[in-house]
Amino acid sequence: MHFVTGGAFHGKAKWVMDTYSASRKMEGWCNLYDAVCPEAEEFKFKTSLVVIEGMEQLVKKVVQENEKGTREVLKKNLQAWLKWESEVPGRQLVLIGTDIGKGIVPMEEENRRWRDVSGWFFQDAAMAAEKVHVVWYGMEQTIK
Template identity: 90%
Template sequence: MHFVTGGAFHGKAKWVMETYSASRKMEGWFNLYDAVCPEADEFKTSLVVLEGMEQLVKKVVQANKKGTREVLKKKLHAWLEWESALPGRRLVLVGTDIGKGIVPMEEENRRWRDVSGWFFQDCAMAAEKVHVVWYGLEQTIK
């Protein structure tokens, strides 16, 4: 698995497209800003890109008062199982870092920010590769 994070509109998706010769129009690219996150058994291509991981976190936080991290860990585990089931499969998770800046006053938005940070840590720990993209420049973290 490859985890890519960085600031909003800093070039993460462009970098992923260039790195993987991919396109947002390809069948395996899922934009979670516009769509519901598919389950691992719905992936039909060998390269799957899930863009907007923070939006998945937001939906899970809105739907669950407790246990959000466990729900997200189960999804992550299922994705990793899908990737390792066949040689040549690659999962790329793309998420915007929302943990910097002013702490939100609303409890739900603070939970979203906190859970995003924890989930991104889980993604980074599970990933083979981790890259941060700021201002269009990529930095290898892992």
């Protein structure tokens, strides 16, 4: 798995497209800003490259739907995706998430929770990933 993070509108998706010769129009590209990606148990793509863009939107949805246990729900998704990737040699999963943990702490509890859980989930994703990159201002930095 490859985890790519960085600021909003800093070129993460473009960097992934260039790196993997991919397109948002390909079958395996899930854009969580516009649509819903299949749930983890329904994750059955026919393509060998799957990109999930907008991981912070998934976190927001999970936070809104769950009073407690949000990190565990997200870990289950992550484990299911990693299982999918490992089942067939050559499969590649790329997660793209916008870092929402910098700046002013939101006043609303739900938004603070979203920010906190996003940070925890991004830590879990980074630990599970083989590669981690941060993209700021269109430039990538290798973290792992």
